[in-house]
Amino acid sequence: MKLIKLNNELEIPVVGTGTNTYGKEGNAFKGELRGDTEEVDWAVENGYRHFDAAQIYANEEVVGKGLNQSGVKREDYFITTKLNTNEGYVSRDWIDAEINKSLEKLQTDYIDLFLIHFPWDNSDEIVEVWHVLEEYYNRGIFKSIGVSNFEEKHLDLVLQNGTVKPAVNQIESHVGKWNDALIDYNKSNDIATVAWSPLAGIEDDAKQVLQEIGDRYGKTYAQVVLRYQIERDVIVIPKSHNKERQAQSLDIFDFELTADDRERIAAL
Ligand SMILES: NC(=O)c1ccc[n+]([C@@H]2O[C@H](COP(=O)([O-])OP(=O)(O)OC[C@H]3O[C@@H](n4cnc5c(N)ncnc54)[C@H](OP(=O)(O)O)[C@@H]3O)[C@@H](O)[C@H]2O)c1
Numbered sequence: 434m435k436l437i438k439l440n441n442e443l444e445i446p447v448v449g450t451g452t453n454t455y456g457k458e459g460n461a462f463k464g465e466l467r468g469d470t471e472e473v474d475w476a477v478e479n480g481y482r483h484f485d486a487a488q489i490y491a492n493e494e495v496v497g498k499g500l501n502q503s504g505v506k507r508e509d510y511f512i513t514t515k516l517n518t519n520e521g522y523v524s525r526d527w528i529d530a531e532i533n534k535s536l537e538k539l540q541t542d543y544i545d546l547f548l549i550h551f552p553w554d555n556s557d558e559i560v561e562v563w564h565v566l567e568e569y570y571n572r573g574i575f576k577s578i579g580v581s582n583f584e585e586k587h588l589d590l591v592l593q594n595g596t597v598k599p600a601v602n603q604i605e606s607h608v609g610k611w612n613d614a615l616i617d618y619n620k621s622n623d624i625a626t627v628a629w630s631p632l633a634g635i636e637d638d639a640k641q642v643l644q645e646i647g648d649r650y651g652k653t654y655a656q657v658v659l660r661y662q663i664e665r666d667v668i669v670i671p672k673s674h675n676k677e678r679q680a681q682s683l684d685i686f687d688f689e690l691t692a693d694d695r696e697r698i699a700a701l
Contacts, residue, residue, distance in 0.1 A: 434446045434447070434448065434480070434482065434683075434686070435447045435448075435663065435686065437625055437666060437668055439577050439600040439601065439625055440598055440600055440623045440624065440625070441577055441597075441600055443545070443546075443576055443577045443600065445483060445511055445545070445546065445577075445601075445625070445668060446481075446482050446483035446511060446668075447663045447666075447668050447669070448481070448483065448659065448663065448668075448669055448670075448671075448682065448683055448685070449481065449482075449483030449484060449485050449511070449513070449627075449668065449669070449670045450472075450476045450481045450483070450484055450485065450670060450671070450672055450673075450679065450682075451485050451629070451630075451670040451671060451672030452472075452473070452484055452485055452486050452490060452492065452495070452496050452672060453487065453490045453492075453672065454490075454492075454672065454674070455470075455471075455472040455473055455492060455495055455496070455672065455674075456468075456469065456470060456471070456472065456473070456492050456495030456499075457492060460674045462490075466491075466492060466494070466495060470495050470498050470499030470502070472499075472672075472673075472674060472679070473495060473496055473498075473499025473500065473503075474499055474503070475676040475679055476499075476679060477499065477500070477503040477505060478676075479676065479679050479680045479683055480680075480683055481679075481683065482505070482509060482510045482511060483510070483511040483513075483670070484496050484500065484510065484511070484512050484513070485513045485603075485627075485629075485670040486512060486513060486514040486515075486535075486539065487514055487515040487517070487548075487550055488514065488515060488516060488517040488531060488534070488535060488550070489515070489517040489519060489550060493514060493534075493535055493538035493539050494538040494539075496512070496538075496539060497538050497539035497540040497541070498540065500512070500539075500540070501540040507541060511545040511546070512539055512541065512544055512545050512546070513544070513545065513546040513547070513548065513603075513627075514535050514539065514544055514546075514547060514548075515547070515548040515549070515550035515581055515603075516528065516531060516532070516547070516548070516549055516550055516562070516566075517531065517550055518549055518550050518551050518552075518553055518562070519550065519551055521553040521554075521555060521558065522553070522555065522558040522559075522561070522562060525565065528562065528565050529565075532547075532569065532574075536574075542574070543573065543574050543575070543576060544574065544575050544576070545575075545576045545577065546575070546576070546577045546578070546579060546600065546601060547566060547569065547570075547575040547577075547578050547579075548578070548579045548580055548581045548601065548603060549562055549563070549566065549579075549580045549581065549583075550581050550582070551581065551582050552580070552582060552583050552584070552587040556590050559587065559590055559591070560590060560591070560594045560595070563578075563591050563594070563595050564595070566578040566597075567595060567596055567597045570597055571597075577600040577601070578597060578599065578600060579599040579600045579601030579602060579603065579624070580599050580601070580602050580603070581602065581603035581604070581627075581629075582603070582604060582605075583599075583602050583604075584615065585615065585618050588602065588618065588619075588622065588624070592622060598622070598623065598624070599624050600624065600625060601624060601625045601626070601627055601668075602615070602619045602624050602625075602626060602627070603626075603627040603628075603629055603670075604616075604619075604626060604627070604628065604629065605628070605629055605630055605633075606626065606628035606629070606631065606662070606667060607628065607630055607631050607632065607633045607634045607635075607658070608633075608634040608635045608636075608639045608643075608658060608698075608701045609633075609634035609635075609636070609639070609701070610634060611699065613699075616665075616667060620666075625666070625668060626666075626667045626668065627667070627668040627669075627670060628662050628667050628668065628669050628670070629670060631658065631659060631662060631669040631670065631671050632655050632658060632659075632671050635654065635655075635658070639654075639701045640654050642697055642698075642701060643655075643657045643658060643698070643701070644657075646690070646694050646697065646698070650688040651688075652685070652688060653681060655671070655678070655681065655682065656681055656682070656684065656685050657690070657694075657698070658698070659671060659682055659685050660685045660688065660689075660690060661690060661694075661695060661698045661699075663685065664689070664690060664695070669682075
């Protein structure tokens with residue numbers, strides 16, 4: 434597995450598994466928890482060691498239980514989770530309580546990467562929350578801290594007012610919406626990009642182009658898309674409710690795209 438070195442020297446596996454529907458009835462985002470950890474178990478068996486969780490997914494306990502019973506040592510897997518700022522800021526006590534719940538549900542005493550999930554319309558509050566994350570980082574409870582869905586202006590706010598630079602900006606990036614300008618902005622500030630929904634947006638025309646490219650390497654259209662992202666140092670977190678497809682998303686380290694392939698993919 435290729436690792437990417439974050440700006441604080443921590444290493445993150447370049448392919449992780451998304452988890453937002455794992456363990457849920459009907460594989461639905463709002464589904465009730467089924468009580469088993471099947472997709473997490475498959476991911477571990479398939480070799481995933483990077484798990485992308487979030488408070489808003491309401492299934493951190495599925496990830497925590499699956500990892501805890503997997504037999505893999507804690508230092509051998511990487512967990513991301515995210516503060517649910519969908520409704521903005523509540524209070525300092527609220528942040529502490531939410532962090533404690535995450536640690537408990539994920540059955541761990543530290544988080545490898547902790548993100549602010551969404552920006553909101555209050556600069557002072559965003560800075561205040563960032564300072565709280567810095568505090569947990571300085572105490573070693575978070576090994577790295579970052580943001581998600583932040584645009585340039587939000588990043589500037591944190592860069593100008595923080596003492597710790599965000600290690601990561603997790604953003605939407607896939608066929609039809611590569612988000613290249615923001616990826617470049619992240620890079621110019623030494624912030625790694627994680628692409629969410631990396632397999633979204635693939636309509637039939639794009640699928641045909643990608644599969645044509647994949648056929649030359651014995652790979653699927655999805656593997657080509659993921660390979661494209663990791664070749665430009667974008668971390669990907671695909672999720673699948675199918676064990677074989679989950680494995681395929683990890684099997685992208687034995688081929689290399691040509692400049693012409695990359696140009697065709699960039700145009701999709
Ligand atoms: N930060 C944020 O705001 C944010 C927002 C959205 C998502 N995320 C994170 O990003 C993760 C991934 O995004 P996502 O869950 O929206 O979708 P995704 O990973 O882009 O996957 C979309 C669909 O592709 C299929 N798929 C997966 N692997 C495949 C493969 N190898 N070949 C062909 N098809 C494949 C899956 O269907 P099957 O199950 O049928 O295989 C899946 O439903 C989430 O789980 C979450 O952790 C973060």
